[in-house]
Each structure stands twice: as structure tokens, then as C-alpha cells.
Amino acid sequence: MSRGNMSGGALILVIEDDEILGRSLEQRLALEGYRAQWAKSVAQALSFIALRTPDAIMCDIRLPDGDGESLMRDVFARVGAVPTIFMTAFGGIDQAIRLVRMGARDYISKPFEMDDVVEKLAAVTGGVEEPVAEENFATFGLSRATAATRRLLERVADVDLPVLLLGETGSGKEVAARFLHESSGRAKAPFVAVNCAALAPELVDSALFGHERGAFTGAAARHLGFAETAAGGTLFLDEIGELDGPLQAKLLRLVQEREFIRVGDVRPQPFTARLVCATHRDLEAAVAAGAFREDLWYRINVLTIRLPALRERTEEIAPLLERFVAEAGPRLRGLRLAPAPEAIAAAMSYDWPGNVRELRNRVERAVALAEGDSIGAADLFPDGKAIPSSPSQSTPGMDAVGEALTLAAVREAAEKAHIEAVLRATGGSIQETARRLDVSRTTLWEKMRRLGLASGPE
Secondary structure, three states: OEEOOOOOOOEEEEEOOOHHHHHHHHHHHHHOOOEEEEEOOHHHHHHHHOOEEOOEEEEEOEEOOEEHHHHHHHHHHHHOOOOEEEEEOHHHHHHHHHHHHHOOOEEEEOOOOHHHHHHHHHHHHOOOHHHHHHHHHHOOOOOHHHHHHHHHHHHHOOOOOOEEEEOOOOOOHHHHHHHHHHOOOOOOOOEEEEEHHHOOHHHHHHHHHOEOOOOOOOOOOOEOOHHHHOOOOEEEEEOHHHOOHHHHHHHHHHHHHOEEEOEOOOOEEEOOOEEEEEEOOOHHHHHHOOOOOHHHHHHHOOEEEEOOOHHHOHHHHHHHHHHHHHHHHHHHHOOOOEEOHHHHHHHHHOOOOOHHHHHHHHHHHHHHHOOOOEEOHHHHOOOOOOOOOOOOOOOOOEOOOOOEOOHHHHHHHHHHHHHHHHHHHOOOOHHHHHHHHOOOHHHHHHHHHHHOOOOOOO
């Protein structure tokens, strides 16, 4: 029997008899980069599992020919503890919690937002691995901003201290954590990624530290938590600022004493993994407000690395866009696609508040919905949010006589437009503009001279 995640995104088995919800889940997961298989009954699910083991299961509790609890027991007996997320109506939450205590990974209440489903799946599968790996090896460090970050990560890769990654949502904190892991002597050990914000509050303790058989009703067997399964590898806790006070205290013991205690046990277990934490929150302000423990803050704030936002790494936008389009075309439509010059120009002039994650999501949507064999600016920005690369052009990507511009010309126009925008935002300050663009004043002066831009008031 083959394991699902051999190539491409993780294989998710969706077990749902509702036609609309089942198809919606299948389509959304495909757009997110997963390989989704939809089963409408227990019988269909077991037939599929007999041929291939999924990387995760999303299962309705009530099915036309059985129930989720019996199905989970059957699946676990056949192929082991596949990470399972149950979908339940409000009235079935108590049963869902009991199922989690029996070995399911999480649950979600109907009706739910599709974004919540994606977050929970990312927490149990480590996200969609292929795009992360591509971005990691191909683009991480292309810009001056991330080149400095990459060098710093390489320097501390084998320094056995906690690392705290700071950065905006979607800026690539997990990419940096994986790069750190792969650059270290722990690379052959597990990398366990946990999104703390996606874990159900009442189940975080068991998920992180595990539980013993009989620790609570339904705990039929010992369950190993993330801290233990990380073994001698890396435990990556994303959105650590979302943990509540009691869990922060337990995490402090993990960091300080290098040990933890499973729920229902009194014996401490050694913690042998390296801890890497990440957040988009201002933890220092959270400490001042009493929302985050000061002692934990000092323990994890030893090696702190800030991930620059995508707007600070414009050199990476075009390569990332081209890579994501080339990757998504065959997977979503069976076609080889490429971004048109005007799409590259629009992407390079956009502010990207959602960073790399927004870029990937826009590409996935554009590839799925585009009618031609290339991705245009309108496909990438159907909401019209992108800044035109050059107001003098009658048609994006075309010159005054209708000839297509070269990629070099498009990128130069986008760079000029971006420098002009930052100059306007800083009131023409060369020093502040250079700081925001992460270039030296000499480099900025040279670019302005080459692009024919007038200097500001300095």
C-alpha cells in the first residue's frame, strides 16, 4: 500500500455525503495545493484507503452508512493513526472532543469558513510542502534583505539555542524555519510544524505534550505530542503569541528544563528537539500588557531574526511569480503557463500586504480561472488593486506603438514606479527612501540617475 505524499501536495481524503460541501472542499483544497480525494460514504472511504493511505482525513461524524467514530477505529487499525479532523454540527461538539481524545487530531464546527479548514490542515500536515520547498531553495536570499537573513540563519543553524522568527503574516517564517532546520546537523531528524492559532484551546495541552492511556474518558492509548515526535529534530511553533497563560507556563518548562510531562503522567520526558518560534505579533508589547509571560519572552528571545516583508524584497517578486505559475499550471490545469510581462510589472508595483502567501494565493486563483495560455495582470489582480507600471502606456506591457516590451523594460518600469512611490511617501527624502528600499544611498542615487528620476529636497 502506498503512502499519499510522494509528490506534490499532501493527499487529503474528504469524507462528506453533502454534495455541495464535499465538492467545495475538494475544489478549495486543490486550489491550496493539496491533492484532494472525495468519498461520500464509509464504504467509498475504505475502498480508497485499501489502495493508498492519505496524509490526512477530513471526516463528517454522521455518514449515510456509518459514523465517523467507527470509521476512525477501522482506519487506525488498518493503516495506523492518520491525522483526522472531524466536521460536526454545533450539537455534536461533545462527541467531537471525545473523538479527539481517542486519537483524532482536531475538529471544526459547521458552518465553517474554508480558510479555517486550510489552517487546520496546515497544522496537521505541515502545510503544502512543494511550494515551500521551491521557494526555500530557489528564491530565499535573492534580495539584499533576505540574503542577510539567510546568512544569519546559516550562522546560527548549529547553535543549540531557541530561535524567534518575527515578521508579517505570510512573509515566510516557516520557510525560514525549514531552511534553518535543513542547514543544521538536525536535517535528517523530523521537522514538526505546529500552528498554535489553529489548535482547539481545550486540546492544545494534549497536542503539544501528549497524554497517557486513561488520562481522560476516551484516552484508549498513549498519544505522543508534537514535542515528543519532533525527537532530535526541530519543533516549530508558529503564532506562539496565541497560546494562553497556562500553556505558556508549560512551554516555559519545556524551554528552561528541556523536559515536559504528558497529560495523565507524573514522569518528566526529555525534550531533545530544537525549538523555533514565530509570530507576527509584537510580543514585547504583549508582555507589557500582561498578555505574554515575561520569563518565557526572555527564554525564547535569545536568537531573534526578523523576516522582511515582500515589499522590501522586490528582487524576489518576479522569480517567485514565475515559479508559482510554472508550478500551478500543470497541477491545476495540466498546462504549462507563464506570467505575461504586464503581470510581472503589476506584481512588482503592488504593495503585497499578505506577502508571499498572498502572491501564491493570487497565482493559484489566476491559474485556475485564466482563459489563455498566460497569466495577465487582470488575472492576477481582478480586484484592480495593482498600481500600473507606467501611466503613459495605453496598454499594459506595450509601448506607444503597440509593440510588446521586453521583460527587462517591464522590470525597469516597475522599479522606477516603485522608487517614485516611495519617494512620494517619504516626501522626497533620499535617506529614508534608501532605508525603506534596503539599499545604500549611493545605490539609490545611481538608480535614480539611470532611470531619469529627479532628486528630492535633500
